[in-house]
Amino acid sequence: MKAVFFNIPASGHVNPSLALVAELVRRGETIIYYGTENFRAKIEATGATFRPYAQLTDTYFEDNDLDGSNPTLTSRRMMEQTRRTLPELIAATRAESPDYLLYDSMCPWGVLVARVLGVPSVTSLALLLFSPAMLIRSSGMVKVASMMLKNLPNLRAFMQTSNAIAREHNIPPLSFTEFFFAPADLTISYTMPPIQPEAETLGKGVAFVGPSIAPRPDNSGFPFEQLKGKQVIYVSLGTVINNNPAFFQACIQAFAGTPYTIIMSIGESVSFASLGTIPPNFIVRPFNPQLEILQRTTLFITHAGMNSVHEGLYYDVPLLLVPQTQEQNFVAQSVQALGAGIVLKDQSAGALRHSAERILNDPSYHAKAAGLGKILRAGGGAPRAAELVLAMVQEKKRSQAELILRG
Secondary structure (H helix, E strand, O other), X not given: OEEEEEOOOOHHHHHHHHHHHHHHHHOOOEEXXXXXXXXXXXXXXXXXXXXXXXXXXXXXHHHOOOOOOOHHHHHHHHHHHHHHHHHHHHHHHHHHOOOEEEEEXXXXXXXXXXXXXXXXXXXEEOOXXXXXXXXXXXXXXXXXXXXXXXXXXXXXXXXXXXXXXXXXXXXXOOOHHHHHOOOOOEEEEOOOOOOOOOHHHOOOOEEEOOOXXXXXXXXXXXXXXXXXXXXXXXXXXXXXXXXXXXXXXXXXXXXOOOOEEEEEXXXXXXXXXXXXXXXXXXXXXXXXXHHHHHOOOOEEEEOOOHHHHHHHHHOOOOEEEOOOOHHHHHHHHHHHHOOOEEEOOOOOHHHXXXXXXHHHOOHHHHHHHHHHHHHHHOOOHHHHHHHHHHHHHHHHHHHHHHHHHHO
């Protein structure tokens, strides 16, 4: 069978999907994967056929000042982009005549192409799923109402564009909630119920398979020999909101001269000069091979992005969590409630050192992380996800055939 996959230009959304795509290809599926050029090599490594977007670039989010801190602005801008690009994507997909579509949970053009063509659909969910009721319970009605009121112009613009698209293509409009958690016949979630709040309320259409961890090509020349026999602390603020030299400076102040080996991924925005003298027990690079490092890590200091949290827990690593956005704060609070980490509220050097050593010196944090890691690994990952996808598509085809025979 043939499928088309639509994603957005963000590592946190592309990376979780790659193992599933590779598994589908291994089972004989033909996958056409739409992305931007930075992801071409990763996508082609799965065996999928890469297709570049004509109107979307690698720097789309940066160019539009979308860093995840304002969800309503993100929804508005992406819905406007959807209106511009949807006609050509519908035409291109219709020409391929796919048996099913896959799309990221924050890819509005994916779900709308599926609505227009009426083919079976699968959501790739790289986030925690929060219903409006969950948001109110976690943040409080007053805070949620205040946020909505403050961002009313963005919400109105989003709905105006969504309604215009619906009229132009004769389909139901996409709601604000659906923008973040695109509906489909099947949703593949890369987490497991202990981490997903209120998982039991989400219904049978959401399948929890755990993270799909797949090897990533690494030619960076990381000095793994320097980690032998060392207690390693890995520090990363992810790939989006990582321009925070003050935080990295605090890490240097906190851990310089300690017996720990500190690995820091500082991204491309932070200069080495801004950090001052790098202590001998530090390895500081723009990017590092995270999966390989986590397998040698004692503590992970992370921004609490979904991928990073799941990758840390997958390898039984406890977490010191430094969330940068509201969504990351939800993830961080969930991990802390499960006993596998601590949310860092004070980012001073003293607080960093104290919290890190609290985790390192209390075996319960590692035990809780290892317990969650066992659950995540038991989710079945990409093989189970592929089985569920193919079973759903076959069931849809059988149902359609029966309807035709009855008609």
